[in-house]
Amino acid sequence: MKTEYTFKLIAAIGIVLLFVSCKKIIDVGPSKTELLTTTVFKDSSTVQSTLAGLYESFAPQAGSYRNSISTLLAVSADELQYNGNDFAAFENNAVLSTDGNAAAIWEDSYKAIYVANAILEGVAGSEGISQSLKNQASAEAKFIRAFCYFYLVNVYGDVPLVLRTDVAQNTNMGRAATAEVYTQIVEDLKFAQLNLPSDYSNSDGSRTRANKWIATAMLARVYLYNRNWPEAEAEATSIISNTSQFALSPDLNNVFSPTSSEAIWQLYNDNSGYTWYASEVLPNPVTQVPTYFLTSSLLSAFEEGDKRKAAWTATTDYSGTAYTYPYKYQSLISGANTEYYTILRMPEQFLIRAEARAQQNNIQGAREDISILRNRAGLRNTTAADKDAMLLAIEQERRIELNTEWGHRWLDLKRTGRINTVLGAAKPTWKPSAALFPVPNAQRTLNRNLTQNPGYN
DSSP: OOOOOOHHHHHHHHHHHHHHHHHTTSOOOSOTTSOOHHHHTSSHHHHHHHHHHHHHHHOOTTSIIIIIHHHHHHHHTTSEEESSSTTHHHHTTOOOTTOHHHHHHHHHHHHHHHHHHHHHHHHHTOSSSOHHHHHHHHHHHHHHHHHHHHHHHHHHSSBOOOOSOOHHHHTTOOOBOHHHHHHHHHHHHHHHHHHSOSSSGGGTTSSOSOOHHHHHHHHHHHHHHTTOHHHHHHHHHHHHTOTTTOOOOSOGGGTTSTTOTTEEEEEOOOTTSSOHHHHHHSOOTTTOOOSEEEOHHHHHHSOTTOHHHHHHEEEEEETTEEEEEEOSSOOOOTTOOOOOEEEEEHHHHHHHHHHHHHHTTOHHHHHHHHHHHHHHTTOOOOOOOSHHHHHHHHHHHHHHHTTTSTTHHHHHHHHTTOHHHHHHHHOTTOOGGGGSOOOOHHHHHHOTTOOOOTTOO
């Protein structure tokens, strides 16, 4: 995680990734250092192979999108503690601009964005594939690009908006305003929504490849973050209403399985057959040493009788101390594939719609949405009766339902403007400038047009 990349290296790695992913199916003859547009995109089979490579570049097993976005942002917030000093800088919100773990999210995102841009340029110039396949391939590339930019702007704030593979231009690019990046994210997601299939046939039924509903779920989240309440409600409603494909799982222990009815988007495992995230957060199976454990603040936030605490947490005794750790992912059995790392799932859509409704003063509609999740967890309907109380109730439900998943708690506190209040009370080391990670120092050394976030040298 600590290797540092420049935009130039990102470009080179992106080209190699394209080559490697295609090599699995076809024999590519020309040099590995060239973008093989005419060869890689010559027919439908090579395009499909290249798209598979896009997902590999987006989520390598040891990459940020397999674990550290969830773990590091949870440690930065008030959800997780690390058993040791490796991530003390995140727990104390004192991350340095030279920190390789903080830089990895930047690096992994731009590597995937480069590959997505290369696909967009490649299919546009290809004469051997149909227009419908061009649209589909472009839609998948734009979706991955939008997803990565979502995390970039929420972790770092303003970031370079790289939309082409021109390395000379990219290496001198300054930071675009967050609003401009969000405009591009929405544009990309709308294109994906219109041009991707409405089922999971492209991934043989598994929910591991972008389609219309995955793009819709992400669009609902983006609208929520941008305070576009009617649009957020409408997009979430379209998924919630699609009962032929999605439904809340009645069994909390089945939520993260490959057959989960509430999964919208998941990632395949590698040959190990278990999620990389599980291998990070579960105690060592031999020594039982806990790696990450839940904060007392999060543990106390669970209400009495909440089934989610019983299903999604576990406790181990180590050297006389009890540690309660995340247990949403439970398997470390080689080859088992009993769980897929789940990125988007139905409860978030209910929570998005609830918040959008509350913001539009539809308190009853918001109550119905979060009560559905509470009832599944064995809890009574919320008693929140006005807008302010309802928004706090929704924040509570998001904290519990989405705990330790994909940085939701960290990002929620930021977007609602409550991060200084909540973390200021929870952490004596908190400072407002820590709400954004630093722009990696290595990037700024090679690109003088990159400015630094306030509070960092």
